Amino acid sequence: MARYGMVIDxxxxxxxxxxxxxxxxENQTPYWSDKWRTKVKDIQVGHYPNTARHFVPTICMxxxxxxxxxxxxxxxxxxxxxxxxxxxxxxxLGCKACMAACPYGAxxxxxxxxxRKAQEIYGDSAQHNKVHIDKCTFCQDRIxxxxxxxxxxxxxxxxxxVGDLDDPNSEVAKDVATGLAKPLRPDLxxxxxxYYIY
Amino acid sequence: MAKPMQLERxxxxxxxxxxYIFFGGFGGALITLSYIFNFFKATGSMVGLAALSGLxxxxxxxxxxxxxxxxxxxxxxxSLNNVSKSGISWDIVLIVLNYVFGILFVIPEFANxxxxxxxxSALAPYQVxxxxxxxxAGFMFPIISGGLLSAPASIPLWHTPALPLLYxxxxxxxxxxxxxxxxxxxxxxxxxFMGAILALTAITFGISLAYLEHTHNGPIEAKEGMHRMLKTxxxxxxxxxxxxxFPLVLSAYLFFSGAxxxxxxxxxxxxxxxxxxxxxxxVVNNGIETYPWPY
Numbered sequence: 001m002a003r004y005g006m007v008i009d010x011x012x013x014x015x016x017x018x019x020x021x022x023x024x025x026e027n028q029t030p031y032w033s034d035k036w037r038t039k040v041k042d043i044q045v046g047h048y049p050n051t052a053r054h055f056v057p058t059i060c061m062x063x064x065x066x067x068x069x070x071x072x073x074x075x076x077x078x079x080x081x082x083x084x085x086x087x088x089x090x091x092x093l094g095c096k097a098c099m100a101a102c103p104y105g106a107x108x109x110x111x112x113x114x115x116r117k118a119q120e121i122y123g124d125s126a127q128h129n130k131v132h133i134d135k136c137t138f139c140q141d142r143i144x145x146x147x148x149x150x151x152x153x154x155x156x157x158x159x160x161x162v163g164d165l166d167d168p169n170s171e172v173a174k175d176v177a178t179g180l181a182k183p184l185r186p187d188l189x190x191x192x193x194x195y196y197i198y
Numbered sequence: 199m200a201k202p203m204q205l206e207r208x209x210x211x212x213x214x215x216x217x218y219i220f221f222g223g224f225g226g227a228l229i230t231l232s233y234i235f236n237f238f239k240a241t242g243s244m245v246g247l248a249a250l251s252g253l254x255x256x257x258x259x260x261x262x263x264x265x266x267x268x269x270x271x272x273x274x275x276x277s278l279n280n281v282s283k284s285g286i287s288w289d290i291v292l293i294v295l296n297y298v299f300g301i302l303f304v305i306p307e308f309a310n311x312x313x314x315x316x317x318x319s320a321l322a323p324y325q326v327x328x329x330x331x332x333x334x335a336g337f338m339f340p341i342i343s344g345g346l347l348s349a350p351a352s353i354p355l356w357h358t359p360a361l362p363l364l365y366x367x368x369x370x371x372x373x374x375x376x377x378x379x380x381x382x383x384x385x386x387x388x389x390x391f392m393g394a395i396l397a398l399t400a401i402t403f404g405i406s407l408a409y410l411e412h413t414h415n416g417p418i419e420a421k422e423g424m425h426r427m428l429k430t431x432x433x434x435x436x437x438x439x440x441x442x443x444f445p446l447v448l449s450a451y452l453f454f455s456g457a458x459x460x461x462x463x464x465x466x467x468x469x470x471x472x473x474x475x476x477x478x479x480x481v482v483n484n485g486i487e488t489y490p491w492p493y
Contacts, residue, residue, distance in 0.1 A: 041489060043204055056491060071349060073286035074276035091276045094269020095286050099210035103352030105489055108209075109269060131269045184491075188351055 001082060005165040005193040007172050007181045008057055013159040015040050015055030019151035026139060026150035028127045030114040037136040038151050060085060060106040060136035061192030068098035084138050092132040099133060103188050110134040205422050208353055208485040214266035216479035222259035223340030223369030228252030229300050231373050233333035246307030248377050253300050260293055285346040292335045292342060299332035340365040353485040354416050355423030360409040367405065368474045371398035375467035388458055395466060396449040403442050423484040433480040441473010
């Protein structure tokens, strides 16, 4: 079974936020409340005249050792057979312990107001009918259909690539193996499956 | 080029979590103390009322958790799924144990109420066992609920064993002062109460210093969180001054001089109440995390 991972190249990200929009359309995330499964952080560093601007897209890292899963009281956060970290909307308690535990700020509350608004907008095709903690699913349904996640497909600069981390011939595996792509916060031992080139 | 980290306040926990941790710890400590009093054959009213007030404070904690924090409280029925790892699972188990066995423990104390006399006499032989279970659950609650905060490594201000320990000790010092204020003990009992408050407040002082050290020498997020707390007048006045130094000085004076002041116990209870709440609320409010920028 493929062990999918993602590499995000920050050198080419232009901060257009097309990934956020595509994700929101695909997964009906509550953009009206400014909640996103993938966010593009615009950070400015340095002091004049030595300043720089960087765009850093963040998503759930689908860690091998997810801090969010350990703290979940109902085991609503779980890993599926492919190792993706997912949330069972039916048993989620909404305690937000996973939000506090996640070092990558990848989670948010799909609140009662958001559910109401989603049903108003999407009607019978609404994907979120219950209050729950929401996060990136790595577009499970698209992966199952042999497609790439929406954020990857839509990226105009191809800054995001997806592939099998266990396949030494995949571009993703090569970037990781050569050390070009690195995980964020390796000190936390969460072993993310999303890597960054910067 | 300077590459500063971007520090942001955590968005998960708000003030209801502080209320929950505070009243849960306070209630748990009261129930544990009522069991200890019962063990040492203290008067029935002290045992019964201490346990009852503990249950009330526990109820306040539970209500805040259910109505202000949990998005779908009914799903708490699934919380036994992850008792081995989740602090919230343990909290819910402890609340239930504390409540069920706390009630079973306290009923025999009210055998003089005719409606309860039959049930009280039936439960009386098992009171020690019920009380022991409730007391252990009550003792564990501040530790486990403090652990709820100290678990996430992503928020270094919280990520220290000092927090559960601090919440345990401050819960018990407040509970002792509260019982002292309500029952107005005299003589040797008054001195024992004052000695206990002095000892616990001295431990609180020591833990607070260790916590300050942890934040001072810890990661930048912990330092920033403490910096923000220390810039808040409410925290500085309510915790170090009102909640620690005042009780420490007053209890030390009364314990070592053998003097007794009427207003001392209520004043200590009030000071420890506000200090204890500030210690929780300000820590929750100032949980700072860093987005894991590579820069």
